[in-house]
Structures are given as structure tokens and as C-alpha cells.
Amino acid sequence: MRVIVIILILIVLGFLAWQGAQRFGLIDAPEEPAVSEPVDDVPAIEDAEPAAAALPNFDIVRVDRTGYAVIAGRAAPGAEVTIFANGEELAQTQAESDGSWVISTDTPLDAGPVELSLSMTTEDGLTVRSEQTVIILVPAQDGDAPRVLRTTPGGATEVLQEPEDVGEGLGPLALDVIDYDESGAVIFSGRASPGAVVQVFINRQLIGQTQANDDGRWMLSPDATINPGVYQLLIVQLDENGRPAYAIELPFERASADAIQLRDGRVVVQPGNSLWRIARRAYGRGAQYTIIYEANADQIRDPDLIYPGQIFDVPDAETEEE
Numbered sequence: 001m002r003v004i005v006i007i008l009i010l011i012v013l014g015f016l017a018w019q020g021a022q023r024f025g026l027i028d029a030p031e032e033p034a035v036s037e038p039v040d041d042v043p044a045i046e047d048a049e050p051a052a053a054a055l056p057n058f059d060i061v062r063v064d065r066t067g068y069a070v071i072a073g074r075a076a077p078g079a080e081v082t083i084f085a086n087g088e089e090l091a092q093t094q095a096e097s098d099g100s101w102v103i104s105t106d107t108p109l110d111a112g113p114v115e116l117s118l119s120m121t122t123e124d125g126l127t128v129r130s131e132q133t134v135i136i137l138v139p140a141q142d143g144d145a146p147r148v149l150r151t152t153p154g155g156a157t158e159v160l161q162e163p164e165d166v167g168e169g170l171g172p173l174a175l176d177v178i179d180y181d182e183s184g185a186v187i188f189s190g191r192a193s194p195g196a197v198v199q200v201f202i203n204r205q206l207i208g209q210t211q212a213n214d215d216g217r218w219m220l221s222p223d224a225t226i227n228p229g230v231y232q233l234l235i236v237q238l239d240e241n242g243r244p245a246y247a248i249e250l251p252f253e254r255a256s257a258d259a260i261q262l263r264d265g266r267v268v269v270q271p272g273n274s275l276w277r278i279a280r281r282a283y284g285r286g287a288q289y290t291i292i293y294e295a296n297a298d299q300i301r302d303p304d305l306i307y308p309g310q311i312f313d314v315p316d317a318e319t320e321e322e
Contacts, residue, residue: 031295041059055099056081056120056130060244061160063146064298067138069106072236072244074099076128079120086115095120098242102201104135104232104249111140134160171289173198173246178310186226186254189219192237196245201234202226202252224255230311250299251311269310275300282314291315 056075063069075081077094083103084092095101114137117132137147148161175190192198192212199209200220207226212218233252239245267278275292283291293300298311 008076012168017097041180054131056095056118056128058116058118058132058134058150060094060247061110061134061136061148061150062247062249063136063138063161064149065145067110067146068249069105069109069136070102070234070249071134072100072102072247072248073118074243075101076122077119079122082119082121084117084119085109087117090116096206099145100238100242102204102234102236102244102247104204104234109136109138109146111138113137116216139163170195171237171246173235173248175233175235175248175250178252185221188235189217190235191216192218192246197238197242199236199238201236203233204232228254265314265316267312267314269312278312278314 007031057073061071077097077099079095084093091103093103100217116134121127133151135149145163150158150160172193194214194216195214198218207222208220208226210218210220231252235248236244237246295315
């Protein structure tokens with residue numbers, strides 16, 4: 001018991017000695033823990049922008065039953081874009097100032113699997129190959145529709161076109177009327193997604209763009225003069241990112257004659273024409289318009305709706321009836 005009392009006295013004396021030494025500055029007082037002050041000048045950390053898709057790339061690939069393709073995508077502005085089919089050069093074009101490009105093939109793709117690859121050569125001479133590959137399964141049997149797949153290394157395969165999409169795959173985009181104003185200028189009009197930007201190309205050259213109204217209607221009268229002749233017409237609807245979402249391609253002839261003219265089994269539709277009138281001119285009976293309709297079903301979505309500039313095959317009536 002005596003030992004415990006002595007120990008307690010020693011502890012008390014030691015504490016009093018430490019307090020006195022601290023008071024007279026013989027030892028340093030323990031530092032107060034630092035308290036963080038709020039700082040107002042530190043800028044907020046912004047979310048990093050998502051990485052842009054590597055250029056060049058495919059946005060849309062549409063292939064009709066005959067093997068002709070419309071291909072669109074993005075590249076560096078002004079770059080030379082080259083499409084390869086099974087390793088062989090298929091077509092070339094130059095990207096627009098906004099980087100968009102569109103190619104329509106001059107010859108049909110061969111039957112069987114076709115692998116499309118893409119490269120661009122920039123204005124400073126740098127050649128870049130796309131990581132994307134498009135596989136097109138072109139059927140051997142006439143009339144069957146192709147299937148189109150897009151693959152990216154490390155990513156899932158995307159279906160760009162199912163066989164049943166052809167003919168219905170235009171989505172909201174439609175070209176309803178090609179007409180002429182009093183001065184003879186061409187007017188294009190049709191339907192698209194409300195507010196969407198619609199571009200019109202002739203022979204792969206952009207001749208103008210417009211925007212669909214709230215009802216999805218659009219109209220364009222290009223400033224460029226379209227001289228009489230046969231052209232390839234391409235209508236493209238862009239998505240909210242300015243990339244091609246839907247496309248329509250068809251032959252177009254700018255003609256000035258008002259009469260129905262049959263040449264080499266073909267006719268160029270003029271203002272005021274109808275399938276009935278064309279059939280009456282070709283076969284002597286308007287009721288045979290179904291012959292023309294069936295021969296051009298890929299171009300005619302509605303037998304009552306044809307427009308100037310379309311080029312229709314006019315089969316021999318006797319051959320069709322056999």
C-alpha cells in the first residue's frame with residue numbers, strides 16, 4: 001500500500017514539473033492539429049468529354065436487291081475517302097468541309113460475302129484506315145435482299161440492314177415530288193423526321209440542304225442550275241449529330257419536253273404524267289399500267305404517286321402477258 005502511495009506522489013510531482021516547464025518555455029507546447037480552411041479558388045473538375053469516334057468511319061450502308069450500294073460516313077474535312085471491297089478498290093470520293101461523305105457505287109456488288117473497308121488520305125498526306133468493317137451478304141438469287149453488318153474490334157456487331165428492311169428501310173425519309181416552277185427550276189419535296197436536316201446530291205455533288213418542318217415536310221429548290229440530262233439523285237437525312245441516318249438513291253433525268261417520250265423501252269416522267277397516261281401511250285390501254293408498276297416496283301412506293309424525272313422501264317406488253 002505504501003508503494004502505491006509513493007508511485008502516485010511521483011506521478012503528481014512529474015505532472016506539476018511538466019506544467020511548470022511548459023509555462024516557463026523550457027519545452028514546446030504540442031501543436032494544435034491543423035484545421036482545413038475552405039478554399040473557394042479551386043476550379044471545379046469538369047467531366048471529360050467523351051472520346052470522338054475514330055475517323056474515318058461508316059455511318060450508313062444501304063444495298064438494294066440488284067447489289068448497288070449507297071455508303072455514307074465521316075472523315076477529316078477535305079480528305080480523300082476510298083472504299084475497298086474484298087481488298088480491291090471500289091470507289092473514291094472527297095469529304096465535304098464538315099467531314100461528311102457519300103458514295104453510290106457505279107457497279108453492283110458480286111454475289112456472296114463482301115467485306116467493305118475504308119481509308120482516308122488527309123490534305124497533309126496522312127493515310128488512315130478505319131477500324132470498322134462492313135460485311136454485306138449479297139444473295140445469289142435475283143430478287144432476294146442483302147444483309148449488312150458493321151463490326152468494330154472489341155465491339156458488338158451491329159445490323160445495319162436486314163433483308164426485310166429493303167423497301168421499308170427508308171424510315172421517315174421520302175421523296176414525294178419533283179416538279180418545275182414557272183421558270184423551269186427544279187423543286188424537290190418530300191418527308192423526313194420533324195426538324196431533321198435533309199441534303200440533296202446530284203452525281204455525288206451536294207446541291208443544297210434544307211430542314212423538315214414540324215410536320216416532317218421538306219422542300220428544296222437548289223440555286224444550282226440543273227441542265228437537261230440524266231443524273232444520279234441522292235437524298236440523305238442527317239441525325240442530331242450531323243451524320244447520315246437514312247438515304248434514298250434513284251436515277252433522275254432533267255427533261256424539258258412536256259410530252260411522254262418512249263425511248264429504248266424507257267420513259268421519263270414529266271409534270272402531269274401518271275401511270276395510266278404512260279400505259280395508254282405505250283400500250284393503247286391505261287388499264288395496263290400495272291405492267292409498268294410491277295416492272296418498277298423498287299421505285300414506286302405508291303402507284304398514284306409518281307413524279308417528274310423518274311425513269312421507268314416500259315416492258316413490251318405482249319411479252320408480259322405470255
